[in-house]
Amino acid sequence: MSSIINVLDEKTRNKIAAGEVVERPASCIKELVENAIDASASAIEIEIADGGQSYMRITDNGSGMSAEDAHKCIIRHATSKISTVEDIFAISSLGFRGEAVPSIAAVSHMQITTRRPEDDFATHLILEGGTISSEDQAGAPVGTTMEVSDLFYNTPARRKFMKSERTESSKISEMITKLALAQPAIQFTFTNNGRTSLHTGGSGDLKDTIANIYGADLAREIFSITYDSEGLRIEGYVGKPSVLKSSRAWQTCIVNHRIVHNPVMFKAVENAYHAMLPKAGYPFVMLHLHTDPGAIDVNVHPSKTEIKFADEQVIYRAIYHSIISALVAQETPENIATTMDLQPRQVRHIEAAETELELRGQSERPQAEAQVLSFEAGPAPHSVPDAPAETGFYSQQSADRIKNDSLGESSSRPYSAAQTDLHTPLAVPTASQTAQFHQALAQNEEEAAVQKDHPGITFEGDEDVFIPLGEVADCFIIAKKGQDLYIIDQHAAHERVRYDRFCQRVERMPGQQLLTAEFIEMDAEDMTLLAERKDVFADLGYTYSEAGPTTLRIEEVPCDLQTSDIAGSIRDICQALHENGTPDKAVLRHRSLAYLSCHGAIKAGDTLNIRQMKQLLEELFHTEKPYVCPHGRPIIVRFTPDELAKLFKRT
Incomplete structure (x- = not known):
């Protein structure tokens, strides 16, 4: 009986192993740069062409290798980082498996030039598919240069899955950015197709490195963070809640100088900022x-970016409290948030559930006129047990929940001046934004006087009509219907009205040509999306072209979109693309319409007269879902006479 199990030849084994380590050009850059860091380099140059697919070069001024070590480095599992199995449990270097160089060499044409300080000449090796085809000596400075050409030339199945040049370049740029942040004492230079796109000074000052990479404007909007207890030390910087990006590109987690992606660390960041963010996005x-290297396990994934902590609770609490402390220690919460724009925090699970029905007009009227509404400040961190329930920065201030038969279970939160500062700038919109509510005629002084002296006097006698009684804090409309009392968020109500009106339009958003083109600055990652998804943005009413590596020329935008909102609306769509990859067309349209609805709606701080309140309420209750805004926030809270009696302890 013949055997059916085959022992694979070395060439096949090498290609299979290379597939685990070398996923794309950015993977090669990461592995080779980490080798340069382990070699004690103080300056590293990275050059690529065609997104790294045709050429990559990494040059360092580190310790270099002897001729013998140069030959050994291309042998699988040959490494200078560890020598025994016990070393795996306390790894302090970035590399340790001895797989990166042989894996890269197996799927490319590669050249290695390396020289130690004590050597007169450098060793120069030329490899094809992992095999040395030529060897000689050359003149070269101390250090090592790795050149990789024609990546995946001998594995076409892998090559066909490569993305566009721009996408691959963006991935490499993001990787080098994070490596530079992890090593502020090393000077990094990144050249893409002959143009230097990144350069750090290598001063050792992390804030200087942040300024070199992200610009001085961002560096002025961040706070230092420190923590030192029980063998764990944290340092770094966090941004104001108003400094947001559409993806996690501004969030970098480093453990012992290693770039990592750990769910516990990201969850601690998310919960620390919870309820502080004015809109959806990711803070810096x-x-x-x-x-202690012995307290983490880095040998859990070929890329070495996923790690495990011996005690995740300690890590979570340290990150959570240090971020909260950093924000609160610098300024008062009101001052931290003064630059925030008004936009409700996205409720993604509500968006996903309602998008299809919302856009196709198939959603059903909420039963008994309402859904379960909640105005709580937000859940306390919940993903990790024993997480702090609240902090002094944003403690929950919810009142007791009030039960009623028609609206379900609801609660109310006291309104304060602090909340106005945190969530709503007192900016008066233009006439075009509020034309449907702000009439050109002067206010009817007589009606206003009657309402002021006799707020209970109305002009309707029908018990089923909503009767506005007044306004609180220029934000909430107080109204009655029959014997029940209602509180309506005027901004959320107008959002719903505008959203339903937009949804009734044609499939493609109507656009308006700009008299003069607008120029906006975008991140390289977003520019890649904009270049590759022009059809998506065209359906949403945007026409644009590239005016520079990170500059966009906007020529056409959706109707009703103000010039000041162009950059924000485009970034919001980019965020949706980052979050969902290839989202449904309806999801993107919903996201765009929700943004337009929000930014064109009346704001908290805009005073409405009784006539305008009546018109707003009338239009609100002609919409499909008058009890929830497009972002999922509640619009109305209702109190019955029995509930009011309970509040005043009359029952």
Whole structure:
């Protein structure tokens, strides 16, 4: 009986192993740069062409290798980082498996030039598919240069899955950015197709490195963060809640100088900022954790970016409290948030559930006129047990929940001046934004006087009509219907009205040509999306072209979109693309319409007269879902006479 199990030849084994380590050009850059860091380099140059697919070069001024070591480095599992199995449990270097160089060499044409300080000449090796085809000596400075050409030339199945040049370049740029943040004492230079796109000074000052990479404007909007207890030290910087990006590109977590992606660390960041963010997005976070190498396990994934902590609780609490402390220690919460724009925090699970029905007009009227509404400040961190329930920065201030038969279970939160500062700038919109509510005629002084002296006097006698009684804090409309009392968020109500009106339009958003083109600055990652998804943005009413590597020329935008909102609306769509990859067309249209609805709606701080309130309420209750805004926030809270009696302890 013949055997059916085959022992694969070395060439096949090498290609299979290479597939685990070398996923794309950015993977090669990461592995080779980490080798340069382990070689004690103080300056590293990275050059690529065609997104790294045709050429990559990494040059360092590190310790270099002898001719013998140069030959050994291309042998699988040959490494200078560890020598025994016990070393795996306390790894302090970035590399340790001895797989990166042989894996890259197996699927490319590669050249290695390396020289130690004590050597007169450098060793120069030329490899094809992992095999040395030529060897000689050459003149070269101390250090090592790795050149990789024609990546995946001998594995076409892998090559066909490569993305566009722009996408691959963006991935490499993001990787080098994070490596530079992890090593502020090393000077990094990144050249893409002959143009230097990144250069850091290598001063050792992390804030200087952040300024070199993200610009001085961002560096002025961040706070330092420190923590030192029980063998764990955290340092880094966090941004104001108003400094947001559409993806996690501004969030970098480093553990012992290693770039990592750990769910516990990201969850701690998310919960620390919870309820502070004015809209959906990801704040700037640069965390560098120093801990005992024996307390982490980095040998859980070929890329070495996923790690495990011996005690995740300690890590979570340290990050959570240090971020809260950093924000509160710098300024008062009101001052931290003064630059925030008004936009409700996205409720993604509500969006996903309602998008299809919302856009196709198939959603059903909420039963008994309402759904379950909640105005709580937000859940306390919940993903990790024993997480703090609240902090002094944003403690929950919810009142007791009030039960009623028709609206379900609801609660109310006291309104305060602090909340106005945190969530709503007192900016008066233009006439075009509020034309349907602000009439050109002067206010009817007589009606206003009657309402002021006799707020209970109305002009309707029908018990089923909503009767506005007044306004509180220029934000909430107080109204009655029959014997029940209602509180309506005027901004959320107008959002719903505008959203339903937009949904009734044609499939493609109507656009308006700009008299003069607008120029906006975008991140390289977003520019890649904009270049590759022009058809998506065209359906949403945007026409644009590239005016520079990170500059966009806007020529046409959706109707009703103000010039000041162009950059924000485009970034919001980019965020949806980052979050969902290839989202449904309806999801993107919903996201765009929700943004337009929000930014064109009346704001908290806009005073409405009784006539305008009546018109707003009338239009609100002609919409499909008058009890929830497009972002999922509640619009109305209702109190019955029995509930009011309970509040005043009359029952």
